[in-house]
Amino acid sequence: MGLIDDARAGRLTEEMKIVAEAEGKTPDFILRGIASGRIVIPRSPYRYTRSVGIGKGLRTKVNASIGTSSDIVDVEMEVAKARTAEANGADTLMELSTGGDFLEIRRRVIEATTLSVGSVPLYQAFIEAIRKYGAGVDMPEDDLFRATEEQAKLGTNFMAIHTGINSICIERLRRQGGRFGGVCSRGGAFMIGWMLHNQKENPLYREFDYLLEILKEHEVTLSLGNGLRAGAVHDSTDRGQIQELIINSELADRAHAAGVQTIVEGPGHIPIDEIEANVLVMKRMTDEKPFYMLGPLVTDIAPGYDHIVAAIGASLSSAYGADFICYVTPAEHLALPDVEDVRMGTITARIAAHIGDMIKNNDRQKDLDMGRARRDMLWEKQFQLAIDPETAKLVRADRTPSDAEVCTMCGDFCALKIIKENIDLAR
Structure with a gap:
């Protein structure tokens, strides 16, 4: 029996459950997708x-x-x-x-x-x-x-x-x-x-x-x-x-x-x-x-x-x-x-x-989280959200700023820090 046979018979397999959890979908969504041919799990x-x-x-x-x-x-x-x-x-x-x-x-x-x-x-x-x-x-x-x-x-x-x-x-x-x-x-x-x-x-x-x-x-x-x-x-x-x-x-x-x-x-x-x-x-x-x-x-x-x-x-x-x-x-x-x-x-x-x-998929949550982390100058949070955290860390470490809150691009004139010190725009 193959995965399509299982799906057609309404049998949820372990693969379907794993994919459903990883994708934030219901197991039935995955099962129906496989049965229709619109989803595969190699x-x-x-x-x-x-x-x-x-x-x-x-x-x-x-x-x-x-x-x-x-x-x-x-x-x-x-x-x-x-x-x-x-x-x-x-x-x-x-x-x-x-x-x-x-x-x-x-x-x-x-x-x-x-x-x-x-x-x-x-x-x-x-x-x-x-x-x-x-x-x-x-x-x-x-x-x-x-x-x-x-x-x-x-x-x-x-x-x-x-x-x-x-x-x-x-x-x-x-x-x-x-x-x-x-x-x-x-x-x-x-x-x-x-x-x-x-x-x-x-x-x-x-x-x-x-x-x-x-x-x-x-x-x-x-x-x-x-x-x-x-x-x-x-x-x-x-x-x-x-x-x-x-x-x-x-x-x-x-x-x-x-x-x-x-x-x-x-x-x-x-x-x-x-x-x-x-x-x-x-x-x-x-x-x-x-x-x-x-x-x-x-x-x-x-x-x-x-x-x-x-x-x-x-x-x-x-x-x-x-x-x-x-x-x-x-x-x-x-x-x-x-x-x-x-x-x-x-x-x-x-x-x-x-x-x-x-x-x-209208999947923008990580970008929203990154925007807030940058606004608040939370560097470790930014690294966690980055697609390639190690490269981001290496670049920052290679050009360490004198002020740990900012980066060496703007230094003392960081727009985010200036705004943070004068007005609360958090949302």
């Missing part, structure tokens, strides 16, 4: 996982992605990155290695965290085919399903699976005359190459019911991958992207009907004037299933600062209704992220998620 029968709810009416969740590359395979660094993401408040983790021993790396990462861990089985299947046969296009179809089951048995909680790329999507790309930024998704690129070389339909689409059997057996949450997401703002909301969303929306309904918890992924590079439309269209097409926004990046010309670019897009996405955002680090488009990049990406994305929740 879990696994193979490991303990911190229960986190993703979906309508809940706090926007942040995912941190880690993993090796073909150039850098350092398992200890990936373990450190996983621990750093959890320590800095990530809600979930995706392990996306493309170099080294895939199963051993994932096993080590899973052992190092209590977060739900996601993966992309397609990476393993294609790269193993390259190693074995010399080309990913020679991958046997069954390897996609084998990799999915192998990773599920390790305790992987959710998987991004590129089911929505089919022959219709590829034809749409051709008919629209190509793209300015190409295809930025590794999974999308792998699958398109395989389909064109073999002149076959995507096995993950064609054999979707078989895929659902595997996911249901191992209680894996399906994250319908966005393989045709825009890799440049000039490609956003094009026909290829929308075609894939249509397919994934239909598959999401089939997955939910089969009792598989489902998330739908969204596009990556979007100018800010198209974010609201993307969220509204996705929510409408999927009957408000959880929306996982990848970024989005709202300009293409800020390498080294893409964590800031993504935070702008993510805050708007959250405000308009996105439920789940994937962090972007300062290393995006430049290099494999290191531990510090992961820390910075996680904190920046958490800021964006909170900004969105202030609008979407």
Whole structure:
């Protein structure tokens, strides 16, 4: 029995109770959200996982992605990155290695965290085919399903699976005359190459019911991958992207009907004037299933600062209704992220998620508390309320004021202190 089966039968599980308490909702609210497909709680029968709810009416969740590359395979660094993401408040983790021993790396990462861990089985299947046969296009179809089951048995909680790329999507790309930024998704690129070389339909689409059997057996949450997401703002909301969303929306309904918890992924590079439309269209097409926004990046010309670019897009996405955002680090488009990049990406994305929740969920109590703490110059209270207390403490300690009530920005001429000494404006 899966979580959807429990919810449909009216059975409250421990995960539902934990999420309800964390979110300030009733257990029945969570149960009804899961039964309708509007809330998911990734879990696994193979490991303990911190229960986190993703979906309508809940706090926007942040995912941190880690993993090796073909150039850098350092398992200890990936373990450190996983621990750093959890320590800095990530809600979930995706392990996306493309170099080294895939199963051993994932096993080590899973052992190092209590977060739900996601993966992309397609990476393993294609790269193993390259190693074995010399080309990913020679991958046997069954390897996609084998990799999915192998990773599920390790305790992987959710998987991004590129089911929505089919022959219709590829034809749409051709008919629209190509793209300015190409295809930025590794999974999308792998699958398109395989389909064109073999002149076959995507096995993950064609054999979707078989895929659902595997996911249901191992209680894996399906994250319908966005393989045709825009890799440049000039490609956003094009026909290829929308075609894939249509397919994934239909598959999401089939997955939910089969009792598989489902998330739908969204596009990556979007100018800010198209974010609201993307969220509204996705929510409408999927009957408000959880929306996982990848970024989005709202300009293409800020390498080294893409964590800031993504935070702008993510805050708007959250405000308009996105439920789940994937962090972007300062290393995006430049290099494999290191531990510090992961820390910075996680904190920046958490800021964006909170900004969105202030609008979407009218969640402004902490900001009210911070305003009062600043008014009253209560420094320890300010640190407690800060998203990153340690950095705030370090900055203040590095430039210690002569008057402990104020900071060195205004010093003797602190507006808050002047007002406090002359009039009581507390409320």
